[in-house]
Every structure is written in C-alpha cells, then in structure tokens.
Amino acid sequence: AIMAVGKNKRISKGKKGGKKKAVDPFSKKDWYDVKAPSIFNTRNIGKTLVTRTQGTKIASEGLKHRVFEVSLADLQNDEDHSFRKIRLRAEDVQGKSVLTNFWGMDFTTDKLRSLxxxxxxxxxxxxxxxxxxxxxxxxxxxxxxxxxxxxxxxxxxxxxxxxxx
Structure with a gap:
C-alpha cells in the first residue's frame, strides 16, 4: 500500500506565537465620582470609569463632555418627580470628582405613552x-x-x- 505523502497533521499541532496573556481591561481604569450641580439636593449621583492617564491620553479629557442621565427623583429625594430624567454633562474634573452642568430634561417613555x-x-x-x-x-x-x-x-x-x- 502506498502511504500518503505530506505532514502528519496531528504531530505539529503547536500554537504559533505562544499563548497571549489575557490583560484585564479594568486594571488600567480609575473610578471617578460624578457630582450634580448645586441646585439639586443630592450632589453625589454616581461613579464613572475612565482609562488612566497614559502618554498623550489624559484621563480628564476622556471624561469631559460625557452625558449622564439621572432621575429627578434621585436628585431631589422626591418620588413625585420619578418620570423626569435630567441629563448632566461633565464639564470639569477636580481630583477624583467630575463636575457636571445641566444638559437637558426629558420624560421617561412610559410617562409619555401614558399621556x-x-x-x-x-x-x-x-x-x-x-x-x-x-x-x-x-x-x-x-x-x-x-x-x-x-x-x-x-x-x-x-x-x-x-x-x-
């Protein structure tokens, strides 16, 4: 019987370039506190992630102009305003705090549909x-x-x- 000419596929089954080490993307990120404008009762509205400053990429620049959507009920500690959504835009970074400005108001879709x-x-x-x-x-x-x-x-x-x- 004539044997098939060529490589034995099962022997040379090694990976090219070796196994890459999986890098956790969150290890390169920092948490920042998001602060609402002073007109609202609640100033701390949450946290946001941003990649750390590295080379020419500055973390505070990556945060600016982000828009956060928060319920007015959470901002004023008043459940009567739960259908109003306030949009806040990141304007300035001070230390680990992100300062925001009013960027709009909207109704929740379920409230609009009910009207x-x-x-x-x-x-x-x-x-x-x-x-x-x-x-x-x-x-x-x-x-x-x-x-x-x-x-x-x-x-x-x-x-x-x-x-x-």
Missing part, C-alpha cells in the same frame, strides 16, 4: 429661548385636547385652524 390617548388631538411645538444668563434652551411642548364637562361626543379633536403653527 397619549385615543379620541383626542395631540399638539406639539418647540421654541428656542435665550435666558438672561446667556444660555439657549430649546423647549418642547406637548398638549392634548380635553372634553368639555357637558360633552356627549366621545372624540375631542382640534381643527387645524385652531392649532397655530
């Missing part, structure tokens, strides 16, 4: 507002038509002429 009903008109509007301390805010407004007290008809729609653009 929208059938048989009524939903009216949305937005406007850009400049505050006295020179901030520009974009305000979004959502409104719904409401049945009158003595109304029989089950629908309550607004005519397009009643909704000003």
């Amino acid at each position: 929208v009903r059938k048989w009524q008109s939903l009216i949305e509007a937005h406007v850009d507002v400049k505050t006295t301390d020179n901030y520009t805010l974009r305000m979004f407004c959502i409104a719904f038509t409401k049945k009158r007290a003595n109304q029989q008809k089950r629908t309550c729609y607004a005519q397009s002429s009643q909704i000003r653009q």
Whole structure:
C-alpha cells in the first residue's frame, strides 16, 4: 500500500506565537465620582470609569463632555418627580470628582405613552429661548385636547385652524 505523502497533521499541532496573556481591561481604569450641580439636593449621583492617564491620553479629557442621565427623583429625594430624567454633562474634573452642568430634561417613555390617548388631538411645538444668563434652551411642548364637562361626543379633536403653527 502506498502511504500518503505530506505532514502528519496531528504531530505539529503547536500554537504559533505562544499563548497571549489575557490583560484585564479594568486594571488600567480609575473610578471617578460624578457630582450634580448645586441646585439639586443630592450632589453625589454616581461613579464613572475612565482609562488612566497614559502618554498623550489624559484621563480628564476622556471624561469631559460625557452625558449622564439621572432621575429627578434621585436628585431631589422626591418620588413625585420619578418620570423626569435630567441629563448632566461633565464639564470639569477636580481630583477624583467630575463636575457636571445641566444638559437637558426629558420624560421617561412610559410617562409619555401614558399621556397619549385615543379620541383626542395631540399638539406639539418647540421654541428656542435665550435666558438672561446667556444660555439657549430649546423647549418642547406637548398638549392634548380635553372634553368639555357637558360633552356627549366621545372624540375631542382640534381643527387645524385652531392649532397655530
């Protein structure tokens, strides 16, 4: 019988380059405390991870402009505001603390869904507002038509002429 010519595959089954040592990515990271602006009751809102300063990559630069979303209930210790989400943006790093500024407010999706009903008109509007301390805010407004007290008809729609653009 003629033997097959070639390498015996089972013998030379060594790994090329040897086994690489698995490096834990968290060993190169530091924890920073996230601080809310002074207008809120709770100042400590949590912690965030960032890769340590190494060479030209500075840790504090990696933290800046991060946006954190926090429930207003947590910020004010008041559960009535649990559906409002406050967005805070990292502006400055002092030691191991990250200082934030207000970056927006939103409703939780379940709260928005609970507001929208059938048989009524939903009216949305937005406007850009400049505050006295020179901030520009974009305000979004959502409104719904409401049945009158003595109304029989089950629908309550607004005519397009009643909704000003």
